Each structure stands twice: as structure tokens, then as C-alpha cells.
Amino acid sequence: MTVPVTGHTHRMEMASTEHVSEGASVHLTVDGQPVELVDVGGTLLDALRGPLNLRSVKDGCSPQGQCGCCTVLVDGQPRVSCVTPLRRVSGRSVTTLEGLSDGDVQRWSEAFCATGGSQCGFCTPGIILRFVGLEGSAVSQFANNQFSDNEVPPDRDRAARALHAHLCRCTGWQTVLDAWEVAVGIAPIPVSNQSEWAPPDGKASDRRATLEGRSLQTVGPEVPLGRCGFAADTAPLDALVAVPGDGPPDDPGSWVVAGTLAEARRAAGKVQGRRTTAEVVPPIDLPGGDWDAVLRTVWVEPAPLETDAAWCLPAGEPVGPLANGGAFGAKVDSSLPAVARALADAHGSPVLVAPSREDIVRFGVKRPPVAGGASADGTGVLRVARTPGIAEAVAAVAPGLDVVEVEVVGPPTSAAVRAAGWAEAVVLLTGAGALVSGQPVVSPDGAEATAIVDDDGIRVTVRCGDPIDEVVLRSFCIGAAHMAWSWITAEGLSVDATGTVHDLTVRSFGIVRATETPLITVEVLADSGRPVNGSDAVFAAVAAATWVHRGSLPDLPTG
Ligand code: FES
Ligand code: FES
Known part of the structure; x- marks a missing residue:
């Protein structure tokens, strides 16, 4: 592997995220190279992504320390670098993905490609480092990537527990754990209709991923390595950094601009939020009537691991937050590229617009909450937060539902979020008996999916035209099933x-989390027709079957 840290000892200024502590040098080893940095109170993540320019180390939530994207090895042990003060790693050895051997990089990349364990790829470098640490903890003499006869790799359950420190919004964990088993040699490649994995057929595989992600998406060995051109990774090193101030986020004048992310955050004076003990309450009242089923949903967070970012050169075209997928619709209407362009022009300098995790939760779009009642004949009323396009989305699958848009005070909503509106309609109509759980759900795209949810897990079939690449399609369908299960039972x-x-x-x-996710099996039904998105149909079918399995309780999440 190319190691982007020079072999020479060098001194670099570190920006502060807290109070400034003047000038002490910190000596450490990064990816086998000696490094000297000036500690001014920053974190290891600041150093790795800043002066050391190691872009496999992702920032998905700093300084929360909760997503795992910034995980690196410190003396062989996985650590989240966004909450590790730089001074704490003085004299220690830090390893990033860039510091793994070529053989290890290839082994992990191929395992994730073979199983479909990486979709957008933003979370994967951190997970790979976690797995490398887990593997290393179990191997006394690790040579040639092989366990000796008396050594047993940690099993799937142990790997699942290790994932508690991570979040992946795309895959639903199962294919990530498949990748673990393949990489450490305790399971074969679980490809249903192929006897042997072959490298993905670039363009064809990309086509299936793009259909499922509803935004340009690529498949291949660079994806698990986090090398898909995320805006925060490709911005010029001398770019100014902008973070939201107090005004509306689509107003460029409200953004705070500084030389580094740490300086901009300090200048903006934002205090990071915490989880509250406030109740999660459905925001819309049920319609009056005598219904066979009623359903109220709550606000939920799309939670893409790559927080939206964009950058632009003066008088240039902005690079936006759609480098490899669009968070299943949640990023497609982002205003950040326009903000980046305006700020670059105003400052006469490249500008990276880089909201934090809590910024994105505050102003990022959500699926519109609903409250509805339905009868077994398919009629009913669905009250939904006013959202352009939502009535049409519902009418496409549930023409008997009367859609009533209501004003709801809260974050912005979008009909582009995965299956927004029509999945809720399918759930409600299934609970009312107008649709039969286990029978095919037909999406507005024409895909068909069935789902059976019981104590043994989630079993799915999907028919969505030519599968093109079954590994990719199964991965997206498993991710959609997890997203649906999670939405109905736990999110708010x-x-x-x-x-x-x-x-x-x-x-x-x-x-x-991985340890709480039921076993998901996906059968892809043969079809030579025009390929269409299949995972949204799976999302709706699994959501409906999960709701019925949980007793069709009126309010989400059901627990
Ligand atoms: S845990 Fe460090 S960026 Fe999320
Ligand atoms: S692949 Fe894990 S968040 Fe996208």
C-alpha cells in the first residue's frame, strides 16, 4: 500500500477542538512512519484527516464517538479516533486502512465485495479496522493471513458484538458478518445462484446498485475501502471550511467559515447535543372513524453515515453529497452544493461545506409522519405531513385511501425518502386486512416483494426484472428488510x-444493532424483464409483515 505519510519526521500544526494547549510535540507512528505533531488540544481524527491527509478514516459523527467510522488501531486495538485526544497516543503506533498490507487490503475488500457487505462504503473502512483488531486479538502467531491449527477465529456472534461500536445504514449487518466469515476463512462465499464469486461486472453491477439506491452508485473493490470520492475526502486541502450558524441552512450568509473544521466549529459556538429523555410522540392525530386498523408514525432519522457535505471552487461546479448513493433519497434534494458555490464565490477560495451529525439531524429531510385509519375494503383516510408529491405516492398503491395533508411543525420532509407515504399505506392496509400479509406487495415501479416475519426471522422474495447482479440486489434487499424492521420496532x-x-x-x-437483527433470507425470483428497483418493495413488504407480527399496535415504534 502507498503510505501517504512521508518517511521523514515532520512537524505539523494541529487545530484545536477544545482549549488551546500550546505547542508540545507529540511523537507517534502512523502506518509505520514516524510522525511529529504539535498538540494544540485536537483529536487523533483531526490529525489523521487533517495534516496527515488519511482519507480512509471517516468522520460520521465527531465528536460524538458513536458511529465507528473513524475507527483505527492503536497498538493493535480498535479505537474511535474522534474521541481520542492526540496527546493520548504519544509514543504509540496508529494503523489506518492505508497502513494494512496489500494482501490484507485485498482480502478484506474482496470479502466485502463477494458478500455485498459494503454499499456506499462510508462505514466500511472503520468496520474493517475493527475486524482486523478482532482477528488480531485471537491470533497469537499471525502469518500469511492464516490461523494456525490450534487457533479458532472469533465466531459470527463475537463479530456481531464487535459491531456494537459501529453503525451501517445500508446493509443491515448480515452481509457485513458474511464478509467477516469469508475474510477469516470460517465460511464460504454465500452467493445463492453462483458457484463461485467473480469480480463484479462494473457497469452492470453499478446499474443494479443505482436502481436500488436511486442515485448514481458504484460497485467494486474501491467501495469497501471508502474510496468513492466523498465530498469531504475530495475537497482541496486548502479549502476553507463552513459549518452552519444560527440562520436557515439554505442561506449561505448564515454559515460560519474558517480555515479548518475545528476553527469553524469553535467560531460557530455549537454545543453538541445529547440524547434526551423526552418522549417520542406521534405528531399527527388519527382521523375520526370506525376503522379496522389505525396507524400513527413518528419522526425518524434517515441517518446516512456520510453526513451531507459539498465543496466548490470559485466560479466552479460544486461537488455534492451524492458521491456513492443518495441515502435512499434523503440526500437527493440537498441544498449544500448551492451553498458551497455561493460561499466559494463570496470568499474567492475553495470552500468545503461540512455540517456535523447534529446539524444534519436538525435540518436534514425526514420521511413524512402519518396518522391513518383504514377498513378491510381498502378505503380509509391517511393524514400526512404536507409534502410535495406525497399524495401521488400514496395513490399509486392505495387509491382507496383519502390523503389529507396537514401542517406539522418539525424538520423538513421529503417524498423522495425511501418509499415515503406508500409504504405507510401498505402497512396500514395490511393491518386492516385489505392487503394480505405474505402476499406480494407491488411497488409503484412494478416490483413485487413478499415477506414473512415470525420468530424464526424474516423471509423475503423479490421479483424486479433482470437481477443483473444478484449479490448486489440481495445486499440492498437485506438492507431494506433491516431498515423496515428497525423503523417499525425501534426508531424514533x-x-x-x-x-x-x-x-x-x-x-x-x-x-x-447487529445482535438484535433477525435472520433475513432473500430469494430473488427469476425474471428477464426490465430491471426496476426491488428493495423499496421489500422495505414496504417487510414493514407490513413486521407490524402485523408485532400485533398491529397503533403507534410506532412498536418495541
Ligand atoms: S465515532 Fe468517530 S466519527 Fe463517529
Ligand atoms: S455501507 Fe455502511 S453505511 Fe453505507
């Missing part, structure tokens, strides 16, 4: 009567 954001979001940390969103 506390939003008060003034519309202020109070759950601002990654762990407060309620996303179901």
Missing part, C-alpha cells in the same frame, strides 16, 4: 411542539 426522534429535534446523537435514533 424526539421533536417538541416547536419543531425542535432533541435526539441529535447517532445512538439516539434507535437503529437496530
Whole structure:
């Protein structure tokens, strides 16, 4: 591997995220190279992504320390670098993905490609480092990437527990754990209709991923390595950095601009939020009537691991937050590219617009909350937060539901978020008996999915035209099934009567962890027709089956 830290000892100024502590040198080893940095109170993540320019180390939530994207090895042990003060690693050895051997990089990359364990790829470098640490902890004499006869790699359950320190919003964990088993040699590649994995057929695989992600998305060995051109990784090193101030986020004048992320955050004076004890309350009242089923949803967070970012050169075209997927619709209408362009022009300098995790929770779009009642004949009323396009989305699958848009005080909503509106309609109609759980759900795209949810797990079939790349399709369908299960049973954001979001940390969103995710099996039904998105149909089918399995309780999440 190319190691982007020079072999020479060098001194670099570190920006502060806290109070400034003047000038002490910190000596450490990074990816095998000696490094000298000036400690001014920053974190290890600041150093790795800043002066050392190691872009496999991702920032998904700093300084919350809750998403795992910034995980590196410190003396062989996984550590989240965003909450590790630089001074604490003085004299120690830090390893990033860039510091792994070529053989290890290839082994992990191929395992994730073979299983579909990486979709956008933002979370994966941190997970790989976690797995490398887990593997290393179990191997006394690790040579040639092989365990000796008397050594046993940690099993799947242990790997799942190790993932508690991470969040992946795309994959639903299962294929990540498949990748663990493949990489350490305790399971074969679990490809359903192929006897042997072959490198993905670039363009064809990309096409399936783009259909499923609803935004340009690529597949291949660079993806698990986090090398998909995320805006925060590709911005010029001399770019100014902008963070939200107190005004509306689509107003460039409200952004605080400084030389580094740490300086901009300090100047903005933002105090990082915490999880609240405030209740998660459905924001819309049920319609009056005598219904066979009623459903109220709550605010939930799309929670893409790559927080939206964008950058632009003066008079240039902005690079936006859609480098490898669009967070299943949650990023497609981002205003950040326009903000980056305006700020670059105003400052006559490249500008990186870099909101924090809590900024994105505050102003990022959500799926519109609903409250509805339905009868077994398919008629009913669905009250939904006013959102352009939502009535049409519902009508496409549930023409008998009367959609009533209501004003709801809260964060912005979007009909582009995965299956927004129509998935809620499918859930409600299934609970009312107008649709039969286990029978095919037909999406507006024409895909069909069935789902059976019981104590043995989640079993899915999907028919969505030519699969093109079954590994990719299964990965997205497993991720969609996890997202649906998590939405129905566990997710919610506390939003008060003034519309202020109070759950601002990654762990407060309620996303179901690897150890709590049921076994998901996906059967891809043969079809030679035109390929269409299949995972949204899976999302709706699994959501409906999960709701029925949990007793069709009126309010989400069901627990
Ligand atoms: S960025 Fe460090 S844990 Fe999320
Ligand atoms: S692949 Fe894990 S967050 Fe996208």
C-alpha cells in the first residue's frame, strides 16, 4: 500500500477542538512512519484527516464517538479516533486502512465485495479496522493471513458484538458478518445462484446498485475501502471550511467559515447535543372513524453515515453529497452544493461545506409522519405531513385511501425518502386486512416483494426484472428488510411542539444493532424483464409483515 505519510519526521500544526494547549510535540507512528505533531488540544481524527491527509478514516459523527467510522488501531486495538485526544497516543503506533498490507487490503475488500457487505462504503473502512483488531486479538502467531491449527477465529456472534461500536445504514449487518466469515476463512462465499464469486461486472453491477439506491452508485473493490470520492475526502486541502450558524441552512450568509473544521466549529459556538429523555410522540392525530386498523408514525432519522457535505471552487461546479448513493433519497434534494458555490464565490477560495451529525439531524429531510385509519375494503383516510408529491405516492398503491395533508411543525420532509407515504399505506392496509400479509406487495415501479416475519426471522422474495447482479440486489434487499424492521420496532426522534429535534446523537435514533437483527433470507425470483428497483418493495413488504407480527399496535415504534 502507498503510505501517504512521508518517511521523514515532520512537524505539523494541529487545530484545536477544545482549549488551546500550546505547542508540545507529540511523537507517534502512523502506518509505520514516524510522525511529529504539535498538540494544540485536537483529536487523533483531526490529525489523521487533517495534516496527515488519511482519507480512509471517516468522520460520521465527531465528536460524538458513536458511529465507528473513524475507527483505527492503536497498538493493535480498535479505537474511535474522534474521541481520542492526540496527546493520548504519544509514543504509540496508529494503523489506518492505508497502513494494512496489500494482501490484507485485498482480502478484506474482496470479502466485502463477494458478500455485498459494503454499499456506499462510508462505514466500511472503520468496520474493517475493527475486524482486523478482532482477528488480531485471537491470533497469537499471525502469518500469511492464516490461523494456525490450534487457533479458532472469533465466531459470527463475537463479530456481531464487535459491531456494537459501529453503525451501517445500508446493509443491515448480515452481509457485513458474511464478509467477516469469508475474510477469516470460517465460511464460504454465500452467493445463492453462483458457484463461485467473480469480480463484479462494473457497469452492470453499478446499474443494479443505482436502481436500488436511486442515485448514481458504484460497485467494486474501491467501495469497501471508502474510496468513492466523498465530498469531504475530495475537497482541496486548502479549502476553507463552513459549518452552519444560527440562520436557515439554505442561506449561505448564515454559515460560519474558517480555515479548518475545528476553527469553524469553535467560531460557530455549537454545543453538541445529547440524547434526551423526552418522549417520542406521534405528531399527527388519527382521523375520526370506525376503522379496522389505525396507524400513527413518528419522526425518524434517515441517518446516512456520510453526513451531507459539498465543496466548490470559485466560479466552479460544486461537488455534492451524492458521491456513492443518495441515502435512499434523503440526500437527493440537498441544498449544500448551492451553498458551497455561493460561499466559494463570496470568499474567492475553495470552500468545503461540512455540517456535523447534529446539524444534519436538525435540518436534514425526514420521511413524512402519518396518522391513518383504514377498513378491510381498502378505503380509509391517511393524514400526512404536507409534502410535495406525497399524495401521488400514496395513490399509486392505495387509491382507496383519502390523503389529507396537514401542517406539522418539525424538520423538513421529503417524498423522495425511501418509499415515503406508500409504504405507510401498505402497512396500514395490511393491518386492516385489505392487503394480505405474505402476499406480494407491488411497488409503484412494478416490483413485487413478499415477506414473512415470525420468530424464526424474516423471509423475503423479490421479483424486479433482470437481477443483473444478484449479490448486489440481495445486499440492498437485506438492507431494506433491516431498515423496515428497525423503523417499525425501534426508531424514533424526539421533536417538541416547536419543531425542535432533541435526539441529535447517532445512538439516539434507535437503529437496530447487529445482535438484535433477525435472520433475513432473500430469494430473488427469476425474471428477464426490465430491471426496476426491488428493495423499496421489500422495505414496504417487510414493514407490513413486521407490524402485523408485532400485533398491529397503533403507534410506532412498536418495541
Ligand atoms: S466519527 Fe468517530 S465515532 Fe463517529
Ligand atoms: S455501507 Fe455502511 S453505511 Fe453505507
